[in-house]
Amino acid sequence: DAMVIQNPRYQVTQFGKPVTLSCSQTLNHNVMYWYQQKSSQAPKLLFHYYDKDFNNEADTPDNFQSRRPNTSFCFLDIRSPGLGDAAMYLCATSRDAGQGRETQYFGPGTRLLVL
């Protein structure tokens, strides 16, 4: 089945130690997104890639970076995780259908714990 896959499902890191979360998709979608979801809150968009073009949200901290080496993979790098970065990180994909008529499909998420 076509899907959005996130690895690992749980990630524990130490305060200040760089961590990378990965996302892959078999949907062949050209847009990939990273969201942060804290407990009992709505997902918050960090950034997205439209093909190879990176689009950062204005309020996304510089601590968060992303890479998309090819259509199928996208990575979220947290350079120096703080305690406040503990959250569920969601990857989503969509296909550009024009006029905003895009449906985003979400992966299962990676829960990040910062010690």
Next chain:
Amino acid sequence: AQSVSQHNHHVILSEAASLELGCNYSYGGTVNLFWYVQYPGQHLQLLLKYFSGDPLVKGIKGFEAEFIKSKFSFNLRKPSVQWSDTAEYFCAVLSSGSARQLTFGSGTQLTVLP
């Protein structure tokens, strides 16, 4: 900037009760509307979506939603809930002019008692 309001933070119902979850958005232009569901320990799944056409949209698992443009609303309904509908429900809006920013409401936790 667009925003989405879900007025009910937690709804508790008995099985077979009818459900209506409110969703209002603020954006004056063309919008695309979604309801996602997040079952305990699972990922966000699309319940239904509205792009254009018939404002009454049917989704999976017996859910439906009605887009009322004049009220900026997209309420989710189900005539008879089941215990397995216990989950968190998110309304989301994607404006046609946005830079792909899917704006979510704060979510409604639905608990269905057996």
